[in-house]
Amino acid sequence: MVKISPSILSADFTNIKKDFRMMEDGEADLIHVDVMDGHYVPNITFGPPVVKQYRNLTEIPFDVHLMIEKPEIYIEDFVKAGADILTIHSDATIHTHRVIQQIKSYGIQAGISINPGQGLEDIEYLLPYLDLVLLMSVNPGFGGQSFIPETLEKIKILKEMIRKKAPNVLIEVDGGVTLDNAPTIVEAGADILVAGTAIFKAKDPKSMIQKLKME
Ligand code: DX5
Ligand code: ZN
Numbered sequence: 322m323v324k325i326s327p328s329i330l331s332a333d334f335t336n337i338k339k340d341f342r343m344m345e346d347g348e349a350d351l352i353h354v355d356v357m358d359g360h361y362v363p364n365i366t367f368g369p370p371v372v373k374q375y376r377n378l379t380e381i382p383f384d385v386h387l388m389i390e391k392p393e394i395y396i397e398d399f400v401k402a403g404a405d406i407l408t409i410h411s412d413a414t415i416h417t418h419r420v421i422q423q424i425k426s427y428g429i430q431a432g433i434s435i436n437p438g439q440g441l442e443d444i445e446y447l448l449p450y451l452d453l454v455l456l457m458s459v460n461p462g463f464g465g466q467s468f469i470p471e472t473l474e475k476i477k478i479l480k481e482m483i484r485k486k487a488p489n490v491l492i493e494v495d496g497g498v499t500l501d502n503a504p505t506i507v508e509a510g511a512d513i514l515v516a517g518t519a520i521f522k523a524k525d526p527k528s529m530i531q532k533l534k535m536e
Contacts, residue, residue, distance in 0.1 A: 459496030468497030
């Protein structure tokens with residue numbers, strides 16, 4: 322079954338406890354935490370102190386998506402804040418291989434993210450060191466955008482690359498995921514779906530998590 326990682330970017334920050342309870346009731350597999358620095362992406366969210374406080378609200382693993390330049394500077398801070406998975410962008414730092422090893426040295430999971438305009442060649446030789454690849458299906462920075470259809474082909478190519486080189490690596494797809502397109506994304510090879518708007522703006526967010534899981 323596909324895993325669901327609700328993105329709290331679309332949560333109600335004035336009543337975040339309620340949203341965390343909802344994600345527990347809906348049996349979310351992971352919680353997707355979007356960290357933005359205003360440089361790598363044109364938006365700013367939150368940093369380690371906020372993640373640390375949220376960590377006390379649930380046992381669900383934190384899937385932390387770092388949309389920040391030079392992520393190596395902050396890896397330790399996010400580990401201490403309670404990240405279970407740390408994903409960096411392949412073009413946010415020069416030595417991705419080193420940063421992945423840095424993340425793994427703390428005994429947590431490591432991911433690399435690829436933007437819609439990027440190919441997969443930068444990660445081919447990194448696959449054996451990774452736990453997941455986060456394929457962006459929108460340009461990072463904002464929730465509520467539409468799924469870029471070419472991502473489907475990229476998922477299929479990546480799936481094949483993973484099969485040959487590192488069969489345990491998971492494919493996570495992030496951006497514009499809805500109940501309508503989820504079946505096609507899963508069929509193409511996605512193992513984890515991130516969904517912000519589709520879940521938090523749904524009439525019944527809890528049952529939306531359940532419905533997305535069925536795909
Ligand atoms: C975008 C973020 C996504 C975003 C997805 O930069 O990485 O995680 O929250 O939001 P939706 O599901 O609304 O496209
Ligand atoms: Zn994200």
